Amino acid sequence: MRWLSFPVKKKFNRNPVNIHEILDRAHQIAENGFAKTIDFTTFYDPSLPPVPGDQDLLIQVFLNLVKNASEAITDATREDENGGEITLTTAYRPGIRLSLSGEQAPQNLPLLVEITDNGPGIPQDLQEHLFEPFMTTKPHGSGLGLPLCAKIIADHGGMIDFESTPGQSVFRVLLPIASEKPETGA
């Protein structure tokens, strides 16, 4: 039997963090390492409020997603490494309210992050199982990248999904923002 154990830190921070600093960090690590030949574009909404979260864990999520995007591109264009593009987008979507399992009231998840690549897309038969552990098409993949992303985002009260067609995959992460309620008492 294989046991699934994620290297998630025991102590989970919930400090207000800037999502763009997190994305920039993931971008920087990728650009200096595994994604040297890929063109990155960012479309950031600079007015986004902070996210209550754990900076290190969120960097891990977006780094995993950028790594998957990059691996999909370089795998598909191995003959010609040019033309690979990854886009990082952030936006404010105040209307999105979702009932998450285990939650009483619908959650407001207004902060949207999208990671888009122009790789080959995810095969239809794989799409239904994408977030299952050990699901991999890579010779040295663990298939734990996406389940770990889903776990960390769920721990942040958010959600992750994707849309993929041949030539484009988009991974979307929705997150709550830091409470705007005024402090009570005093």
Ligand SMILES: Nc1ncnc2c1ncn2[C@@H]1O[C@H](COP(=O)(O)OP(=O)(O)OP(=O)(O)O)[C@@H](O)[C@H]1O
């Ligand atoms: N952007 C993407 N484009 C195409 N396929 C993808 C993309 N992201 C994920 N996949 C597919 O989903 C599978 C599972 O991804 P996941 O990150 O969970 O594991 P992995 O990347 O195979 O292994 P590891 O993350 O341990 O390196 C991948 O093997 C790949 O087939």
Ligand SMILES: [Mg+2]
């Ligand atoms: Mg992966």
